[in-house]
Amino acid sequence: MAQTLTIRNDVPGNSSTPNLYGLMYEDINRCGDSGIYAQMLRNWNFQANDTGGAADLEFWNVLGGDKAASIALDAKHGLNDINTNSLRLDVKSVSDGRVGISNEGWWGIRVQPDETYKASFFAKASDGFSGPLNVTLESSSGTVLASASVDGLSDTFQKFNVELKADVKEVSTDNVFGVSVDSKDAEGKSLWFQVFTLFGDTYNDRENGLRPDLAETLKGLNPHFFRFPGGNNLEGMSIDQRWKWNETVGPLEERKGRFGNWEYWNTNGQGLLDYMYLTEDLGMTPVLDVWAGYALDDSSVPEDELEPYIEEVMNELEYLMGDTSTEYGKLRAEHGREEPFEIPYIEIGNEDWFSTTYEYRYRAFYDAITAKYPDAKIISTAAQESRPYDLIDDHFYVTSAEMIDKFNYYDNYARSGNGSGIFVGEFATNTKGCCGTSPASMEAALADSVFITGLERNSDFVKMIAYAPYIKRHEQEQWDPDMIHFDTEKVWVAPFYYVMQMYNKYDFDTILQVDADGINFGPLYWVAGSNKEKNQIYVKAVNVGGDEQSVSFNFKGLNVKKNGEAHIVAGQPDDENTIDSPDTIQPKTSKFKTSNKSSLDYTFEPYSATVLVLDIN
Ligand SMILES: *[C@@H]1O[C@H](CO)[C@@H](O)[C@H](O)[C@H]1NC(C)=O
Ligand SMILES: *[C@@H]1O[C@H](CO)[C@@H](O)[C@H](O)[C@H]1NC(C)=O
Ligand SMILES: *[C@@H]1O[C@H](CO)[C@@H](O)[C@H](O)[C@H]1NC(C)=O
Ligand SMILES: *[C@@H]1O[C@H](CO)[C@@H](O)[C@H](O)[C@H]1NC(C)=O
Ligand SMILES: *[C@@H]1O[C@H](CO)[C@@H](O)[C@H](O)[C@H]1NC(C)=O
Ligand SMILES: *[C@@H]1O[C@H](CO)[C@@H](O)[C@H](O)[C@H]1NC(C)=O
Numbered sequence: 344m345a346q347t348l349t350i351r352n353d354v355p356g357n358s359s360t361p362n363l364y365g366l367m368y369e370d371i372n373r374c375g376d377s378g379i380y381a382q383m384l385r386n387w388n389f390q391a392n393d394t395g396g397a398a399d400l401e402f403w404n405v406l407g408g409d410k411a412a413s414i415a416l417d418a419k420h421g422l423n424d425i426n427t428n429s430l431r432l433d434v435k436s437v438s439d440g441r442v443g444i445s446n447e448g449w450w451g452i453r454v455q456p457d458e459t460y461k462a463s464f465f466a467k468a469s470d471g472f473s474g475p476l477n478v479t480l481e482s483s484s485g486t487v488l489a490s491a492s493v494d495g496l497s498d499t500f501q502k503f504n505v506e507l508k509a510d511v512k513e514v515s516t517d518n519v520f521g522v523s524v525d526s527k528d529a530e531g532k533s534l535w536f537q538v539f540t541l542f543g544d545t546y547n548d549r550e551n552g553l554r555p556d557l558a559e560t561l562k563g564l565n566p567h568f569f570r571f572p573g574g575n576n577l578e579g580m581s582i583d584q585r586w587k588w589n590e591t592v593g594p595l596e597e598r599k600g601r602f603g604n605w606e607y608w609n610t611n612g613q614g615l616l617d618y619m620y621l622t623e624d625l626g627m628t629p630v631l632d633v634w635a636g637y638a639l640d641d642s643s644v645p646e647d648e649l650e651p652y653i654e655e656v657m658n659e660l661e662y663l664m665g666d667t668s669t670e671y672g673k674l675r676a677e678h679g680r681e682e683p684f685e686i687p688y689i690e691i692g693n694e695d696w697f698s699t700t701y702e703y704r705y706r707a708f709y710d711a712i713t714a715k716y717p718d719a720k721i722i723s724t725a726a727q728e729s730r731p732y733d734l735i736d737d738h739f740y741v742t743s744a745e746m747i748d749k750f751n752y753y754d755n756y757a758r759s760g761n762g763s764g765i766f767v768g769e770f771a772t773n774t775k776g777c778c779g780t781s782p783a784s785m786e787a788a789l790a791d792s793v794f795i796t797g798l799e800r801n802s803d804f805v806k807m808i809a810y811a812p813y814i815k816r817h818e819q820e821q822w823d824p825d826m827i828h829f830d831t832e833k834v835w836v837a838p839f840y841y842v843m844q845m846y847n848k849y850d851f852d853t854i855l856q857v858d859a860d861g862i863n864f865g866p867l868y869w870v871a872g873s874n875k876e877k878n879q880i881y882v883k884a885v886n887v888g889g890d891e892q893s894v895s896f897n898f899k900g901l902n903v904k905k906n907g908e909a910h911i912v913a914g915q916p917d918d919e920n921t922i923d924s925p926d927t928i929q930p931k932t933s934k935f936k937t938s939n940k941s942s943l944d945y946t947f948e949p950y951s952a953t954v955l956v957l958d959i960n
Contacts (some may be wrong), residue, residue: 346862346894350871353900356853357803359872362567364847365627365809367769369574371605371822372815377449380613381554383541384446384520389416389428395602398428406523407442411435414444422465422500422537425599429535436530443523451516451831454480454488460507464539468496472532478505479521516831538596547624551617556834560827562625564844568807569622570630570768575604577693579638588615588659593678604639605821619684628687635692636704643700653711690722690736702729722766734806736768743790746772747887750797750868753805764804769811771824783824783837785928785950786916792842792885792952793868800854800870817922835925841912842952849881849954867892867947882955884947892947902940904958909933913951
């Protein structure tokens with residue numbers, strides 16, 4: 344029997360929410376430090392070791408050999424109250440050439456043609472040694488790729504800045520950053536160092552900014568909102584280890600790192616204000632997640648002790664939204680940003696269905712926040728009955744069969760109640776089951792595509808959609824699947840990236856009714872909508888089966904033009920984009936012709952997600 348879908352523009356459709364897709368962000372899978380945060384040095388301020396234990400000099404080495412010099416962590420020569428250690432270099436002999444220190448970076452340091460590197464550090468020296476210091480980017484075997492000299496050290500810490508331009512023809516990553524001396528003057532003397540930075544080019548030339556290739560890959564999705572800073576990583580492994588906004592702002596030498604929930608040290612080099620710049624630079628609306636009295640060791644702040652934590656959040660909000668006459672608005676201006684931000688969405692906590700205390704915690708934070716910011720849209724993370732909410736944040740990490748089954752999850756969901764809509768704040772098909780150990784395969788992409796097709800069918804009520812997690816460093820994954828993969832050299836994306844990109848691009852304002860004849864949902868799933876401004880209609884369809892699906896489309900209440908365009912992501916279920924084969928799944932575009940003004944025959948490829956774009960008269 345013929346499969347017919349009739350697209351109805353002759354009956355009113357529901358309004359769809361514009362700008363549905365955005366990003367959910369937290370530092371997981373080494374995606375922040377070592378990833379989008381473009382700082383290239385590792386263990387750059389000796390606050391703690393990689394797993395949050397006692398500080399050490401891991402990732403630092405002696406240049407010139409142990410006989411010529413030694414290094415030590417020196418707690419007697421701290422830079423300030425926050426950076427209480429320093430790296431001490433004791434120079435014994437320079438008779439065999441230069442001696443110094445080197446940093447391995449985050450699995451190497453990328454040096455590429457036409458890039459300028461900026462380095463900085465604090466340094467001082469004993470016994471009148473004043474320099475010079477030779478700052479280098481060099482291969483791990485010692486070939487110097489770029490160098491610059493600084494002079495004028497004294498017995499108190501000063502900050503030094505250099506620019507390094509490498510004269511290289513191709514990209515390499517097996518490199519280190521070095522600081523060395525070669526003057527006889529240095530022999531027998533000690534040098535102390537703290538708070539190093541090394542940045543290549545950054546996105547939008549932002550100081551302390553983003554690695555450009557990763558930022559461009561995020562921008563490639565054209566995300567409309569940014570939920571940050573977590574996720575679990577907001578919450579802390581204990582109440583005291585929560586993400587504290589005040590320790591993430593100001594000059595780098597005043598920032599305090601913390602042991603993140605994903606079990607590695609977070610430097611907070613990328614902090615609250617940096618996240619806001621990221622949000623602005625990528626043209627997104629901020630969705631600020633605030634700490635709400637619960638940590639992941641299952642401890643809750645008792646109701647009568649919540650006050651200081653509420654104050655902490657109110658200070659954070661004032662730092663972002665207050666003008667310069669306020670205490671924290673003034674602090675923001677001192678940190679370089681005079682103009683206040685707007686924070687239209689504030690989420691209270693994260694996945695609070697883990698706890699039994701959300702009722703009183705939500706109520707307390709809700710009351711304080713809405714009293715001062717009555718226009719803010721408040722997002723609740725779990726069911727509670729104490730106070731209303733604007734959106735509720737639902738998360739889905741399930742198998743492909745279960746995800747496909749959720750196609751109609753919101754179809755019969757009550758549209759009224761205390762909330763005006765749904766924020767699908769995290770989802771990803773985990774083909775091997777929850778959680779975090781499944782490939783970002785085409786199979787996963789197809790199930791995710793079915794799910795978002797269902798969300799778009801309900802986009803009168805589903806207001807925001809974000810996948811999670813988005814980004815992972817290759818071989819440092821703590822949670823698979825992820826959408827964007829990188830190593831020190833390059834970036835590549837999973838199949839679902841391309842589906843989300845095209846679903847987002849072909850954004851409709853009205854969900855059209857579709858009548859089916861001779862066909863049910865499965866293996867083909869669909870949604871249709873119209874975009875008045877562009878005078879187009881879109882049919883988005885996912886075929887999770889291994890056979891082609893031929894469909895006769897009829898259009899009622901509209902005339903389609905002759906030439907249409909299909910955007911397709913297709914492949915075998917096991918296909919993945921890997922480091923060696925990053926382009927296995929690529930989106931493609933093909934042309935088609937309609938039969939006449941009211942009909943189209945189209946055949947969907949096996950294992951595919953497709954957007955049909957039709958111009959209308
Ligand atoms: C970090 O320090 C802790 C405690 O001192 C220690 O147990 C752990 O092995 C260290 N981790 C690394 C990666 O060195
Ligand atoms: C730094 O040291 C390297 C290796 O000895 C040398 O080639 C380079 O010229 C030095 N750079 C400066 C600025 O002194
Ligand atoms: C940040 O604020 C919290 C209270 O909200 C306080 O406990 C902590 O000491 C502050 N951190 C710094 C470095 O001042
Ligand atoms: C709405 O909130 C009120 C309290 O403000 C609560 O009693 C009621 O159960 C809530 N209704 C829904 C549908 O969540
Ligand atoms: C519009 O939304 C209602 C639920 O509120 C639903 O019953 C109806 O099928 C939807 N119409 C379309 C065209 O999606
Ligand atoms: C349009 O084409 C379809 C399929 O070929 C056909 O069934 C229908 O009669 C045609 N309609 C018009 C108005 O020509």
